[in-house]
Amino acid sequence: MNKNEYELKVGLEIHQQLASSTKLFCKCNGFDKLEDEIYFKRVLRPTQSELGKTDPAALFESKKSKQMNYIANTNTSCLVEADEEPPHEISEEALDIALTISYLLNAEPVDEIHVMRKLVIDGSNTTGFQRTVIISTGGELQVDNLKIPVLSISLEEDASRIINKNKEQSTYSLDRLSIPLIEITLAPVKFKKEETEKIALTLGRLMRTTGKVARGIGTIRQDVNISIDGENIIEVKGVQQLDMLTNIIEFENHRQINLLKIKKTLIERGLEKNNFSANSIDISNIFTNTDSKLLKQTLINKGRIVAIIAPKFKKLIGQEEYEGTRLGRDISSLVKFFGYGGIFHSDELPNYGITIDEINKIKNKLKNDHDDAFIILAGDNENIDNAIKSIQNRLFQSIIGIPAETRTPTEDGKTDFMRPRPGSARMYPETDIIPVKITDGKRKIIKKSLPKTYEEQISNYKNNIGLNDKLSVQIFDSKYKILFENLIQQIHLPANFIAAQLTETLINLSRNNIDVSKITDEELEKIFKEIEKGEIAKESFEKIIEDICKNENNIDNIINEMKTNKLSEEDVENIILEIIDMKKQIIKQKGIDSFSMLMGETMKQLRGKIDGKIISNKIKELLEKEINKN
Numbered sequence: 001m002n003k004n005e006y007e008l009k010v011g012l013e014i015h016q017q018l019a020s021s022t023k024l025f026c027k028c029n030g031f032d033k034l035e036d037e038i039y040f041k042r043v044l045r046p047t048q049s050e051l052g053k054t055d056p057a058a059l060f061e062s063k064k065s066k067q068m069n070y071i072a073n074t075n076t077s078c079l080v081e082a083d084e085e086p087p088h089e090i091s092e093e094a095l096d097i098a099l100t101i102s103y104l105l106n107a108e109p110v111d112e113i114h115v116m117r118k119l120v121i122d123g124s125n126t127t128g129f130q131r132t133v134i135i136s137t138g139g140e141l142q143v144d145n146l147k148i149p150v151l152s153i154s155l156e157e158d159a160s161r162i163i164n165k166n167k168e169q170s171t172y173s174l175d176r177l178s179i180p181l182i183e184i185t186l187a188p189v190k191f192k193k194e195e196t197e198k199i200a201l202t203l204g205r206l207m208r209t210t211g212k213v214a215r216g217i218g219t220i221r222q223d224v225n226i227s228i229d230g231e232n233i234i235e236v237k238g239v240q241q242l243d244m245l246t247n248i249i250e251f252e253n254h255r256q257i258n259l260l261k262i263k264k265t266l267i268e269r270g271l272e273k274n275n276f277s278a279n280s281i282d283i284s285n286i287f288t289n290t291d292s293k294l295l296k297q298t299l300i301n302k303g304r305i306v307a308i309i310a311p312k313f314k315k316l317i318g319q320e321e322y323e324g325t326r327l328g329r330d331i332s333s334l335v336k337f338f339g340y341g342g343i344f345h346s347d348e349l350p351n352y353g354i355t356i357d358e359i360n361k362i363k364n365k366l367k368n369d370h371d372d373a374f375i376i377l378a379g380d381n382e383n384i385d386n387a388i389k390s391i392q393n394r395l396f397q398s399i400i401g402i403p404a405e406t407r408t409p410t411e412d413g414k415t416d417f418m419r420p421r422p423g424s425a426r427m428y429p430e431t432d433i434i435p436v437k438i439t440d441g442k443r444k445i446i447k448k449s450l451p452k453t454y455e456e457q458i459s460n461y462k463n464n465i466g467l468n469d470k471l472s473v474q475i476f477d478s479k480y481k482i483l484f485e486n487l488i489q490q491i492h493l494p495a496n497f498i499a500a501q502l503t504e505t506l507i508n509l510s511r512n513n514i515d516v517s518k519i520t521d522e523e524l525e526k527i528f529k530e531i532e533k534g535e536i537a538k539e540s541f542e543k544i545i546e547d548i549c550k551n552e553n554n555i556d557n558i559i560n561e562m563k564t565n566k567l568s569e570e571d572v573e574n575i576i577l578e579i580i581d582m583k584k585q586i587i588k589q590k591g592i593d594s595f596s597m598l599m600g601e602t603m604k605q606l607r608g609k610i611d612g613k614i615i616s617n618k619i620k621e622l623l624e625k626e627i628n629k630n
């Protein structure tokens, strides 16, 4: 079967943090510096009624009861995040930004906003739910000649930041909890390789025109809904890098095609929903003298080894035409959810110390037919029944088609099972917050003050401010867009210089493992002002940032020290004269051509202390004098 016979549809859902000065339901600023840590613990266990019957994700996750630890920071969170105080009214600033973006996409805001609760039971919300509000529906995103329909635009709370996670407990930091996120859901469209990244990039830039969205790692996340031939939708959650989108979509396409091929073969082999059975049998006693280290260790630890029959699955569990798409890999990641290391399946055996003899014993015990396969699961008793059940379900789903799942992206552009896709019963009203009308007055004000488009802003950078092409795009995409626009209003330094420092210099420093996120807008402004006044050299920008971020030096101390050590014109002249004296012979031979040699020698002593332009002028002047003397 040719893969082109399948129609691949892709829908993007973009989650972008807003750079508003407060969180969505309290006055904390989640971007503030982290100080004064306090800790508290919770055990989250949702009640049966909250979970409902139609919510496989919640039921699945509730099987793992866990302790949650939270790190709270008085700067970035309060009692609201700790769920010890009711939420305040919704942030008007965040609402205005969401309305602005709605109008930019020609979406129609709702009359009245109603805060809803969405069940979240992995501990990332202290409340056990995430608050979410639909702001508008409809609209479209224009990408070149393509119009992609917008399904909905919502505001929601960001989740806590995971610090670490193991079988018994998870630790989260509350600084990120409840930072406003705008969620834009685009309609699924037919996948074209060159389009998807462009769509995401265009939408990202449209949001950035407002100057009110956060930038940096983790501030924007893409969820991708992928389906083929009208089968169930697979949701890949949290793609952070745009350049991974295409890889992930292509991987999912192949994985899903593989699943449809398995289904077809199973049906051809006569497997039906009604005659399906995947019994499990304890096979521990087959392995009492095994060479398999893993199985031996399981028995030493008093664990169990079980085999699950996979009827008519021979060669299908290991089947893969595209790297990583085999069903065996999916079943492995399924049992990892319950804390097991993985599985062995008959398509890959004998191997891993498991012998032909042992395989035959298993086949006999399972009464395997010619077309049958089996899966071995080994580990402690605690969750083994749940893990077996999930394998049996997964095998059963193979005759139905592609199971609806939420998957997580891997670093190499594949996807892993995360959990079943939530049912529709996950939302219920937030009773602590009263609905808010979006008045005609507000609509008018926002419509009147819409930002200029991306193209208009770039052209303004180039034609009115004098930025070059590269820096125009870089500064627009950077987190310093607004700071830059403020600085060029008040500081008379070349725009290209300011933009280059805020983009290229800072990027270089962070490539050298310097945490430039520590630097504040106020500090940056101060440095540029001192440079403007001529108090410190242009070249010292990089050195000051490094000093602040690496040594945690205070900016005023650094600048004062530079001023005190600042060389007078006379000092500079003396240094250059000394060098000229030392290089007299060369100057006699080369004349004016010895300039670059002198420049190099002088810069060795004065780099970062004096503006290079001043030095070069001075050298020219003194060199000419020296030559004329001769």
Ligand SMILES: [Zn+2]
Residues within 6 Å of the ligand: 023, 026, 027, 028, 076, 077, 078, 079, 080, 081
């Ligand atoms: Zn707060």
